[in-house]
Amino acid sequence: MSQSRFNHVFITQRVSLLRTLERMVNNHSTAEDLLQETYLRVTRALSERAIDHLEPFVFQTARNLALDHLRARRIQSRTVLDDVPLDVVQAVASPLSSAEDAAHAEQLLERLNLSLNQLSARQQQIFILSRLHGHSYLEIAQKLGVSLSTVQKELKLIMAICIGVAQRHDGSGKP
Incomplete structure (x- = not known):
């Protein structure tokens, strides 16, 4: 199918x-x-292969792009930052931070990593599914065969651990 037809x-x-x-x-x-x-995307696809049913392909491509956009927006809105106080977020080093700030942030991430590694396997799964993959609490509950309440409680505990590590790290000025 030609570009002019498309x-x-x-x-x-x-x-x-x-x-x-x-x-x-x-x-x-x-x-x-x-x-x-x-x-x-459709122009690129046409340059790579013939498309027999162009109109449905165009609509499906548009729908897929919209779904990808919505999925990315959902994941972005459910990042760890949603549950972390602003002062803790601001303590994490930015690319323009000083070497001292960067070292401080690296130490904080190491502490957080150690704490997260001490979680149970189920808690780690819940954290990863929620915060890294953007799954809803209900999806996680169904996937792991636990109640919605369990997922909520576990995530609350995990976030409290993360916030506590960050506060202890920042409060004393030492890791």
């Missing part, structure tokens, strides 16, 4: 694609960005 399909379906994306992401600007990315 251009015709894209122009014809642009409004419908944009509406679909807007409904999915609830943001016109993001939907426009995803629409542009859809165009680029």
Whole structure:
């Protein structure tokens, strides 16, 4: 299928694609960005192989991009930072920090790592699934065969441990 055929399909379906994306992401600007990315992805795919059913392929590409965007947004919103006080977050070294700040942050991460390694296997799984993979509490509970309450309690305990390590590290000025 030629690029000119795709251009015709894209122009014809642009409004419908944009509406679909807007409904999915609830943001016109993001939907426009995803629409542009859809165009680029389909163009790239056409240069690599023939696509028999172009219109459904275009819509599926757009939906997949929107779902990827939503998944990334969900993961970003569920990072460890959500549960950590602002002063603790600000104590972590940035790329422009001094060597002393960087060393301090490295020591803090080592302490956190030691503490997290002392968690039970289930607690480690819960932490990884929640904070690194972005799974919901319900998904974790189902995956591990435990109650939602157990997941919530374990995560609260884990975050308390992390915050306690950070506060002890910063409070004394020494690791």
